[in-house]
Amino acid sequence: MTTERTTPAVLPSEYPEPLWMQAKAVLRARIASGEVSPGSRLPPERELCQMLAISRVTLRKALTTLVEEGVLRSAHGRGWYVTSAERKEWPNTLESFSETARRMGLLPTSRVLRCELGTSTYDEAEAFQMAPGTPLYRVDRVRMLNEVPIAVDESLVPADIAVGFDSVDFSTRSLYDVIAGSGFHLAQADTTIEARPADAELAGHLDIEVGTPVLDMRQIVRDGTQRPLLSSVIRYAGDRYRLRTSFSRSADA
Amino acid sequence: MTTERTTPAVLPSEYPEPLWMQAKAVLRARIASGEVSPGSRLPPERELCQMLAISRVTLRKALTTLVEEGVLRSAHGRGWYVTSAERKEWPNTLESFSETARRMGLLPTSRVLRCELGTSTYDEAEAFQMAPGTPLYRVDRVRMLNEVPIAVDESLVPADIAVGFDSVDFSTRSLYDVIAGSGFHLAQADTTIEARPADAELAGHLDIEVGTPVLDMRQIVRDGTQRPLLSSVIRYAGDRYRLRTSFSRSADA
């Protein structure tokens, strides 16, 4: 019954990757490769345990997280099934800047105002539920469509998530894509939206009059464990942008 | 090591409720009752195990699901902490005016400007995908919180859905509730949001200066068969209101 921490059996990696994550990666790879087709059944848990050389508890941790990501679903006395491939595009989200640009056939670019590691202020730390002074990566940009300034985006990312950001070109890359590409799962976004008059600095960046209406959107994006990944304030010139979304509601009103 | 399925130790229930759900309920109750205040630390896992008379694996299942629900967060090496209270009641659709009022403990009322049957203009008919001239019920209101004007709401409802509307008091009733009460299922809401300067009429209703930033939200609400039930334009005084929502995304990015 002793837990012998032998060399991980699933992958020949060095160390730090937990077994259940390795198992998850293997399963996901087999699904992606088409080895198990959408809608079909996986081998029984006890069989997968042998194949991956891990315990059932560990295997189930991997399977469960894959359910949360919409890859699998379980059926009590029947088995594990691969979710049919046609997964909808993010339902219930605001259309992102990049998506809007694509829909309208415009070219999204950015002028980077600031892109550096700094320390968190008290307010910022509170938003991230971390100690004040904890290092944060800061990316400030003017976002444009076909060279026309549309919005100013001020984003903050915890330093341990922003590894390698120094070599990323944020004038063309999407911050969401970069974070997601690092393996983080942007699961939830708490959002507030209000209308405000533009202050002098903002008016300068957007080339509008001071006091012009501006759409002020603030988001905190978290992963599945509620860990904050990104905090952003985006201020859109009122007459140059329109947020779009489509909500579904399960019940009541 | 044999699992003796004794009578559940956590709660004196009959049977079917899993132990980890019972544990979850107990923990949630202690938090709700203020026994453990927001931001404070829970007892160590091994201690909770004894208190609840369950194994650590089971306890952690309960704790983990509470994290996903935004009630707790874990800090490696330090402990489990209760999430600050405000992070809990985020709606997964745009929070409605009535919901906002309830959350903030304010009284929502309306001053009805217009409430009558009319015919649709070209633009309105287009929104509803029906022929111009088709009868529409029109409800225009100034919406208030504790007597302070917050927004102007102009809503349109197809006449066949608005049966009996003449006898409804819209100064206190929610349009959503009335429609839902007639047996219609408000399933989906397509929304656009932008910032605009207030025109003279709007400024008069809201008691603000002309040109002040206003949040302009337009929605078309449909039932499960995509049939339009309601079209509304709501314009909020920029410094008196803030839209709130929390988006979830099922998978990747």
Next chain:
DNA sequence: AAGTGGTCTAGACCACCCC
């Protein structure tokens, strides 16, 4: 060094599904 969460195991029994 002590305390705390994170991961992992082997084995057991239960509830559900299908033959």
Next chain:
DNA sequence: GGGTGGTCTAGACCACTTA
């Protein structure tokens, strides 16, 4: 009845935090 997922346990070691 046999197969499959769902729940549960006791015990072990690792990694991080704090002192």
